[in-house]
Amino acid sequence: MKKLNWKKILINTAWVLSLVGVLVLLGASIRQKSNKKIKGVVVEIKGAEKHMFIDEQDVLQIVNDPAPVTGRPMRGVKLRKLEELVKKNPWVNNAEMFFDNQYHLQVSILEREPIARIFETNGQSYYIDTAMNKMPLSTKLTARIPVFTGFPATKKIDTSLMQSVIQLSTLINADSFLTAQIAQIDIVQQHQFEMIPVIGDHLIVFGDASDAADKLKRLKAFYQAAWLQHGMNTYKIISLEYKGQVVGVKDVIKNVIKNVPPENNIPIQIPLTSKRNTL
Incomplete structure (x- = not known):
């Protein structure tokens, strides 16, 4: 018959009893703390x-x-x-x-951080964040963020259009000039956008949200050139729909400006009439 190792048994028993004691004390401490009153x-x-x-x-x-x-x-x-x-x-x-x-x-x-304010075609208005969550308006304050009107009032949200709204809002919110200058963005047919400026009596025809960053860069460059030369009321329509171009419309005369640089340089102008029209 194998001889028992009483020393090892005693050591293991001591460890077990110690562990049990710790658990008992821990449980008592937790119970005592749970009975404490919230201050x-x-x-x-x-x-x-x-x-x-x-x-x-x-x-x-x-x-x-x-x-x-x-x-x-x-x-x-x-x-x-x-x-x-x-x-x-x-x-x-x-x-x-x-x-x-x-x-x-x-x-x-x-x-949640609002990124845009939406007005639906049925008159309902709310804020959205980058995850497309809707947040109600508040009586405490009004967020200074892009305002979009004409969003379709449907039971199922148009996620593609909402993603375009979020994309535009993110770009505008990141630029202090655009945040101050763009008063309202109207959603027109086929996910196209038109912008209403704060300063200037003109309409910005933006097109869809493709190449949005480049379009806004061209818009800023056009503003810098037009503001310096003739002010903000020279053009009735500013179109950004065409890649690499800004089309400024003075009543019926069009000036096509190609390759508008993002810097403060005067853009190259190609007039569409027999007479040269300067900015």
Whole structure:
């Protein structure tokens, strides 16, 4: 018969008892902490670089409904359920909650950032973000972002058109001049766009969203040249539909400007009439 190794058995038993003791103490500590009362709520909102459509009071109103959490035992607050309630707010992209060592409920909110405002053909208006999420208008503030009108009012969203809207909005928002100059963007038939400027009595015929970055670069170069020479009211229509060109229309006279540089250089002009027409 094999002799038992009592030393090894005693060591293993000691380790098991130690582990059990640690688990018992840990469980007691957790139970004791869960019985502690919440001392307060700390709210942190991220993601809103320019706008804040949901603030601390909005979050606290959700957290404290139907009764304030401060003063309640921590075990009585279901954090995951509370997170889901906060996420139902259309301006909340994500919500995370935990209790810190000072028995405060820490609430971290990631807010959605609007990129464009949409007006549908039925009159409905809302904001969208880069993920095509719809957010309602707010009485607190109005976001200074591109405004699109004439979006089709259909049950199923036109994702292709919405992607074009997001693409244009992203480019315009990234440029301070275009943000200040483009007042409104009208959606016309077959996903074509027309822009209404803040300064100047003219219409910008943009075409579709293809080569959008290049079109906006040509528009800025055209503005720089036209503004310096004749002001902003010389042209009635500025068309960006043709690749590598800007077409400026003065009533019935057209000037085709080829290869407009993105710098401040005066663009090369090829008149379509027998008389030379300068910018």
